[in-house]
Amino acid sequence: MLTDEFGREVTGVRISLTDRCNFDCVYCHNEGLGDTRGPMDPQDEEMNTDDVVRFLEVVTEFDIDSVKFTGGEPMLRSDLAEIIARTPDELAVSMTTNGTFLPGRAEELVEAGLERVNISQDALDPDAFARITKSGAYDAVLDGVEAALDAGLDPVKLNMVVFSHTAGYVPEMVDHVAANPGLQLQLIEYMPELTGNPEWAIDIERVHRWLADQARVVEQREMHDRTRYWIEADGECPSPAASDRTPDAVDGPAGMVEIVDPVENPTFCANCHRVRVTHDGYLKGCLNRNDDLRPMGEMSKGEIREAFREVVANRVPFYGEYMVRTADGSWEVNDEYVDTVASD
Known part of the structure; x- marks a missing residue:
């Protein structure tokens, strides 16, 4: 297993x-690359099936234990089932999707080896959903969630980006997952440093505090040091004492709500164990950075192996190393660090 200079073991990719998508969400950062999306037809620069499988075969040599397939919209790949079926058995396989193509295909993907799915659903209101995603696919997403559950992808985790357009729908969404045992909710902090429009950002700590007041149990996850809140459907059960608020205290049906809050969060970065791969075959050590992309050449196993070692060795926490806090409390690029990297 490879470990970076900050002692973080890399366990997942x-x-x-693809960077193609049938939605045009207003908050999209396309895995930190910005709006690179082009035509909806397959593009020559996309890694082909063999490239993806060859990469996965190499990273198992480094004890990687999980892979998440994303996009764009990964289900626009006609070879998705083949990629999943050819993924090494050592890897747990999950996917993030908008869900619109799951009806009719979910069972095939599960048979191929898909184990978990995240589905983007930013509101339970069709009009709000249409404004956020610039699509009229609200019903298709609900059908996709149902198809995933029917295929055995239980629990389905719903992804909701929390910003000014969606914050008012958080309580309704929490009630929704609490009342439906097959669902979980992942609230994702809006990232203006990647998408612009900083006026859309909200205070994510307010959401934490509200959930803590509602929760039957509060749990801390090692991955990114994320906080999970277990909330009962009726909302009437008083929270236990702080010392009892552990997963073992859940004695009945409860919805799991998790917050992903990376912005200005050194602790989040310090618990990151993941390396990313762009649709066109570059390794990416951090979501927020595009100055450290490592090409994998012609995708031979030797080139993949060398590039993977390099990107792990050069990983840094975005906040606290690559970005540093200034005297007025804001964050800026650490020019000294960037100059050091450039001279290496």
């Missing part, structure tokens, strides 16, 4: 299979 996240692979963008």
